[in-house]
Amino acid sequence: MNIPEEVKIKEVGPRDGLQNEPEIIPTEEKINWINALSNTGISYIEISSFVHPKWIPQLSDAFEVGRGIIRNPNVTYAALVPNSKGLERALAVGIDEVSVFMSASETHNKKNINKSIADTFPVLKEVAETAKQEGKTVRGYVSTVFGCPYEGDISFNKLLNICDKLFEMGIEELSLGDTVGVADPLQVSRLIKDLSDRYSAQKFALHFHDTRGTAMANVLAAMLEGINTFDASLGGLGGCPYAKGASGNLATDDLVYMLHQMNVNTGVNHHKLIEAAKLIQRSLAKSLPSRQMQLISHEEVSQ
Amino acid sequence: MNIPEEVKIKEVGPRDGLQNEPEIIPTEEKINWINALSNTGISYIEISSFVHPKWIPQLSDAFEVGRGIIRNPNVTYAALVPNSKGLERALAVGIDEVSVFMSASETHNKKNINKSIADTFPVLKEVAETAKQEGKTVRGYVSTVFGCPYEGDISFNKLLNICDKLFEMGIEELSLGDTVGVADPLQVSRLIKDLSDRYSAQKFALHFHDTRGTAMANVLAAMLEGINTFDASLGGLGGCPYAKGASGNLATDDLVYMLHQMNVNTGVNHHKLIEAAKLIQRSLAKSLPSRQMQLISHEEVSQ
Numbered sequence: 019m020n021i022p023e024e025v026k027i028k029e030v031g032p033r034d035g036l037q038n039e040p041e042i043i044p045t046e047e048k049i050n051w052i053n054a055l056s057n058t059g060i061s062y063i064e065i066s067s068f069v070h071p072k073w074i075p076q077l078s079d080a081f082e083v084g085r086g087i088i089r090n091p092n093v094t095y096a097a098l099v100p101n102s103k104g105l106e107r108a109l110a111v112g113i114d115e116v117s118v119f120m121s122a123s124e125t126h127n128k129k130n131i132n133k134s135i136a137d138t139f140p141v142l143k144e145v146a147e148t149a150k151q152e153g154k155t156v157r158g159y160v161s162t163v164f165g166c167p168y169e170g171d172i173s174f175n176k177l178l179n180i181c182d183k184l185f186e187m188g189i190e191e192l193s194l195g196d197t198v199g200v201a202d203p204l205q206v207s208r209l210i211k212d213l214s215d216r217y218s219a220q221k222f223a224l225h226f227h228d229t230r231g232t233a234m235a236n237v238l239a240a241m242l243e244g245i246n247t248f249d250a251s252l253g254g255l256g257g258c259p260y261a262k263g264a265s266g267n268l269a270t271d272d273l274v275y276m277l278h279q280m281n282v283n284t285g286v287n288h289h290k291l292i293e294a295a296k297l298i299q300r301s302l303a304k305s306l307p308s309r310q311m312q313l314i315s316h317e318e319v320s321q
Numbered sequence: 322m323n324i325p326e327e328v329k330i331k332e333v334g335p336r337d338g339l340q341n342e343p344e345i346i347p348t349e350e351k352i353n354w355i356n357a358l359s360n361t362g363i364s365y366i367e368i369s370s371f372v373h374p375k376w377i378p379q380l381s382d383a384f385e386v387g388r389g390i391i392r393n394p395n396v397t398y399a400a401l402v403p404n405s406k407g408l409e410r411a412l413a414v415g416i417d418e419v420s421v422f423m424s425a426s427e428t429h430n431k432k433n434i435n436k437s438i439a440d441t442f443p444v445l446k447e448v449a450e451t452a453k454q455e456g457k458t459v460r461g462y463v464s465t466v467f468g469c470p471y472e473g474d475i476s477f478n479k480l481l482n483i484c485d486k487l488f489e490m491g492i493e494e495l496s497l498g499d500t501v502g503v504a505d506p507l508q509v510s511r512l513i514k515d516l517s518d519r520y521s522a523q524k525f526a527l528h529f530h531d532t533r534g535t536a537m538a539n540v541l542a543a544m545l546e547g548i549n550t551f552d553a554s555l556g557g558l559g560g561c562p563y564a565k566g567a568s569g570n571l572a573t574d575d576l577v578y579m580l581h582q583m584n585v586n587t588g589v590n591h592h593k594l595i596e597a598a599k600l601i602q603r604s605l606a607k608s609l610p611s612r613q614m615q616l617i618s619h620e621e622v623s624q
Contacts, residue, residue: 019506019507019542202582202583203579203583205582208322228612229612230575230613231537231611232537232579232582234535234537235541235579237538238506238541239541269534272534275534276533276535279507279508279535308534309531309532309533310533313532
């Protein structure tokens with residue numbers, strides 16, 4: 019089985035995981051959680067989003083979180099930035115990497131950021147250029163790559179055009195998102211093969227949601243095509259915005275378990291990861307949906 | 322991606338799924354559920370177990386279930402049989418296929434069926450021979466193949482010896498079980514490769530548990546090695562006997578979703594499958610853990 023020896027996991031729980039949680043978590047608890055994550059060996063944490071506070075009230079304390087956390091020099095701290103205004107706040111708090119975002123689907127992009135795809139590019143370009151002038155790296159999220167709740171399938175040429183435009187802006191890495199959790203391993207394999215005709219697999223991260231149970235199989239399919247960077251959310255925190263309460267993000271703890279079993283190095287300490295997951299579980303006052311966290315909670319109950 | 326065009330799913334929910342459920346389901350409801358399963362297009366259902374009623378009270382009505390169901394001529398109806406006594410009852414109700422079982426781990430075998438592995442073979446041989454004389458096909462379950470809660474790793478030679486002995490008895494297919502859900506795709510891939518040196522992949526079914534989130538990735542790894550038969554339990558019904566309440570069997574509905582997305586034919590109607598899952602969900606008065614069933618319940622709530 020030809021898979022990478024090492025995989026980089028980008029922890030998106032504090033942003034993507036938390037953003038759909040209706041109960042506002044106190045800033046102090048977010049900081050404690052991110053500090054715990056910083057000590058797991060994980061090398062990348064997306065800590066929050068600098069969108070307008072009214073869009074995502076849960077993340078309206080992005081600045082305070084960024085200022086409050088203890089920085090581990092081995093960790094890249096990133097945040098979502100929608101435009102130049104958000105970038106200003108992100109830069110003011112000394113974020114390491116800036117993530118811009120758009121959708122591969124015209125309708126989803128319109129509903130999500132109220133702009134056409136064509137009108138989105140100049141906004142992202144301005145953010146990317148300024149961020150790079152400030153010495154930051156820039157990451158791009160492309161959502162609904164594997165299917166859109168409004169448009170269904172997304173044409174490959176449309177996606178390729180978006181990738182071209184974003185890479186031209188100097189964006190270092192694109193995270194291809196299965197926003198609604200409809201991807202399957204064959205589709206993942208083919209898409210990466212097709213993209214690899216133009217770009218190295220190292221330029222892409224894959225961002226899977228486990229809404230229909232395919233996330234881990236999709237990871238395997240992606241690894242078999244040379245992908246070695248995956249976004250994940252600790253404990254599987256994060257829902258599907260189109261079916262409230264359903265399973266959301268691929269769980270970091272489940273992913274790390276599988277990778278370590280396969281002798282793939284992640285640099286992450288699984289035990290510390292579980293301890294960090296327990297922290298946010300206590301804050302949320304509900305059990306997290308990952309298989310690892312479910313197993314642990316039941317083991318603890320039966321002990 | 323080199324995967325089979327067709328996959329056969331063996332529905333084990335009425336036996337493996339139900340056996341850990343503490344609340345006894347009325348026989349009539351089991352019959353209705355199996356009848357619904359029979360009309361989904363699935364070609365194989367393990368309806369119960371003819372172990373001594375005191376071992377598994379939930380399945381003590383195996384005979385009544387076998388007599389009560391409406392047989393679809395396109396479906397093979399199977400049941401677990403531990404010994405000649407159980408076989409008598411299974412034959413009396415006209416079961417199509419008989420499943421014998423043992424463990425690849427000496428300790429697990431001892432704890433589970435109170436015999437050494439060496440002492441188990443003659444018992445299974447007697448069942449297999451009689452069943453075949455009666456014109457039945459025989460399936461063998463080998464559990465803890467990918468790891469044992471008492472012994473840890475199982476040596477390949479030990480497993481191979483068990484396979485040899487069971488095939489020599491005229492058993493047609495062996496279902497290799499990841500009883501405690503510790504398998505990973507690399508391990509699955511290697512094991513099948515190694516077994517394929519002696520036996521065709523068509524002689525094996527894989528039986529995964531999703532206790533740690535790896536089941537679907539394990540299916541993909543197995544398919545890539547030519548395996549085209551998988552056991553699964555509708556709705557993910559069934560627990561892990563070593564951590565009560567944790568996730569258990571690979572879910573038929575999630576598996577069928579993924580396979581159909583990959584254009585792998587299963588013969589199963591996904592919609593009818595979900596309807597059958599709702600039936601048993603009502604009987605159990607709790608929501609089933611599969612991603613599909615979770616998604617549906619949340620979609621229905623939010624509508």
